[in-house]
Amino acid sequence: MSKSRIYWTLQIVGWTGLMMYEFVVYSAQFGLEADTFLWSVINIFLAIGLTHVYRLIVRRWNWSMLPLPRLAFRVSVSVLILGSVMSFINIPVDREIIAHDLANQPFVFWGYISGWCKNMLTWVLAYTVYHYVEQTRLTELEKIMLKTSMREAEAKVLRSQLNPHFTFNALNSIRALVSENPMKAQQSITQLSNILRNSLLADRRKTVELREELKTVEDYLELEKVRYEERLDYQIQADPKVLYWQVPPMMLQTLVENGIKHGVSKLPKGGKLVVLASLEDNALLIRISNTGCLGTTDSGGVGLLNTAERLSILYGKEAYFKIFQEQENTVCAEIRIPTLSDGLQRYNGETPLRSEVV
Structure with a gap:
């Protein structure tokens, strides 16, 4: 009535x-x-x-x-x-x-x-x-x-950000590979196009599956590997139970970029970056650790501020982001994301993302 x-x-x-x-x-x-x-x-x-x-x-x-x-x-x-x-x-x-x-x-x-x-x-x-x-x-x-x-x-606005300096540096690195290693140059172009495509699509999606985000991070690290060569080692490990967990697009790539720019790149001998994703207390826990000191890693730029803001917008008080000095020469960025999707239910026993140490 x-x-x-x-x-x-x-x-x-x-x-x-x-x-x-x-x-x-x-x-x-x-x-x-x-x-x-x-x-x-x-x-x-x-x-x-x-x-x-x-x-x-x-x-x-x-x-x-x-x-x-x-x-x-x-x-x-x-x-x-x-x-x-x-x-x-x-x-x-x-x-x-x-x-x-x-x-x-x-x-x-x-x-x-x-x-x-x-x-x-x-x-x-x-x-x-x-x-x-x-x-x-x-x-x-x-x-x-x-x-x-x-x-x-x-x-x-926060989802659609991509550091233009990275694109410029990546293109310079690919240009150097064209004559030295054409196959590697072709692979790098594919990786860069994947990152750019995900960046363009980021403003249309609130969240993406973790496995897709990790693939973007992997492409990004491979391109940076071309630039830094032996100065950069990286490792990505993910619990298969969280591969379908919904996360903000381009968020991990921003944090990884921050770790390399303000940590690994500032050291003459380079360093290592590790991305770990696991399930703890029915929540997704992501840890991104890199060689460096907090004074140089925490640049106070919009990237870190945007990460906290995006988590607050999407998940409220249940989510958190923090960056801290884990060890004397290791900085860790930690993200906790509560259940937002049916990630656990959709888990079908697929093998986890390839763990790679370069």
């Missing part, structure tokens, strides 16, 4: 029940009269009409958005007006009651008005409170939707 039908049903049933109850009480005291029944019916339509006008005013001027003190003042004035209108219309009909009670109750007139005001107050409070709560709920929902849209826009 629609809200409009519910409203009119409650209006008709509520006011009819109240007026018929008062008609029965009146008839028991003063006798059954046809005119009294007719006025009871008239009062039903009159009460419905007056309260409906109040409803239209509330909706027209959006009273539910007012601060509570201002709303309370308007409700009080409205109740007084509605009760007074009903009273003055019904005074000619109820003159016998007023005449009977006037001798013993000097303030019977105001008591008469207050009786109608109580009836109107019950309806006005019920409708106003409902409308106020409903409007507040819709406002909060709109805020949530707006915040979600803003965070999604931010996430798209």
